[in-house]
Amino acid sequence: MTTELKTLMDQAVERPTTFTPDAAALVATGRHRTRVRRAVMSAATAATAVVAVLLIGHLSPTRTAPQPATVPRPAAxxxxxxxxxxxxxxxxxxxxxxxxxxxxxxxxxxxxxxxxxxxxxxxxxxxxxxxxxxxxxxxxxxxxxxxxxxxxxxxxxxxxxxxxxxxxxxxxxxxxxxxxxxxxxxxxxxxxxxxxxxxxxxxxxxxxxxxxxxxxxxxxxxxxxxxxxxxxxxxxxxxxxxxxxxxxxxxxx
Incomplete structure (x- = not known):
């Protein structure tokens, strides 16, 4: 137990005390994820529109040709x-x-x-x-x-x-x-x-x-x-x- 504890303490001392992130790499990664997300959303929107058009075309009643107007007849x-x-x-x-x-x-x-x-x-x-x-x-x-x-x-x-x-x-x-x-x-x-x-x-x-x-x-x-x-x-x-x-x-x- 004492030996394991000492090993852990030595590893902690050897680890760097600070972390400096790579800003350029983070920006590039963020832009890539944004492009992927927009592409996915555009594809989903287009697919929804196609489904809506198909449903409307299927559910809309069949239009009939307009009937000719009747000739009004005056009262006798x-x-x-x-x-x-x-x-x-x-x-x-x-x-x-x-x-x-x-x-x-x-x-x-x-x-x-x-x-x-x-x-x-x-x-x-x-x-x-x-x-x-x-x-x-x-x-x-x-x-x-x-x-x-x-x-x-x-x-x-x-x-x-x-x-x-x-x-x-x-x-x-x-x-x-x-x-x-x-x-x-x-x-x-x-x-x-x-x-x-x-x-x-x-x-x-x-x-x-x-x-x-x-x-x-x-x-x-x-x-x-x-x-x-x-x-x-x-x-x-x-x-x-x-x-x-x-x-x-x-x-x-």
Missing amino acids: ITDLCAKSDDFFRTANDDAWRRQVVGSWTDKVVEVTDPDGSMTVRRSPDGSQYAYCVAGVPIRGQALGGFGATLINVGIVTRPYQIQRYWSMAYGDTPVDRNSQTGGYGVRYSYAGRVPEGVTRIAFSGLGQHADATIKDGFWVHRVYTANILTGNTDPIYITMYDAAGKQVFKERY
């Missing part, structure tokens, strides 16, 4: 009304028409399309009915219809007269009505009281076959043709049937 304007049992006195009475449009808000039955609508309205007291056609304006002008009362034979007598309006129209194709001068097609509007015993009212002609809309004792229907002259070769027929499917009335219009 009720421009012609006629009392259901007194067409001749009321069809051209503007004051009466405005009263119907403004206060007869109870619509018994109605059909609509891009060219307008056909409606049966009921008076506030429930005692009177009116047939009103509404048209979508063309260049600001409502072209809802020109009317004609069709007094028929057989079961369709004065109380069940068929009301018909017609007007220029475009059909179901969307168009900018503010830039058009007029439609080349024609829209026919029909309305009437449902005769007793009749349960179905069918339309045929102008290349079409369809049933009228029936509700609460009235019926309405609209028919479109792109060419008014087509009616000469394929005219419209209105046919009525009873509950047993028997034909009880048919007329050409």
Whole structure:
């Protein structure tokens, strides 16, 4: 033990008392480590950016092509009304028409399309009915219809007269009505009281076959043709049937 202690003490005496660092060597070493650290950090940043781009490309939803803008359609304007049992006195009475449009808000039955609508309205007291056609304006002008009362034979007598309006129209194709001068097609509007015993009212002609809309004792229907002259070769027929499917009335219009 004494010998080992003496050896250690001798080694301590022989060791230099001071340490002088080499400044140039330390600076060079520090610069080298800084360059290595920057290189590693740059590589890591680039790798992170690549991963982020790949993730964004994978997670982003697939973009679809923009859809074409739809052509806005102005609201239909009720421009012609006629009392259901007194067409001749009321069809051209503007004051009466405005009263119907403004206060007869109870619509018994109605059909609509891009060219307008056909409606049966009921008076506030429930005692009177009116047939009103509404048209979508063309260049600001409502072209809802020109009317004609069709007094028929057989079961369709004065109380069940068929009301018909017609007007220029475009059909179901969307168009900018503010830039058009007029439609080349024609829209026919029909309305009437449902005769007793009749349960179905069918339309045929102008290349079409369809049933009228029936509700609460009235019926309405609209028919479109792109060419008014087509009616000469394929005219419209209105046919009525009873509950047993028997034909009880048919007329050409």
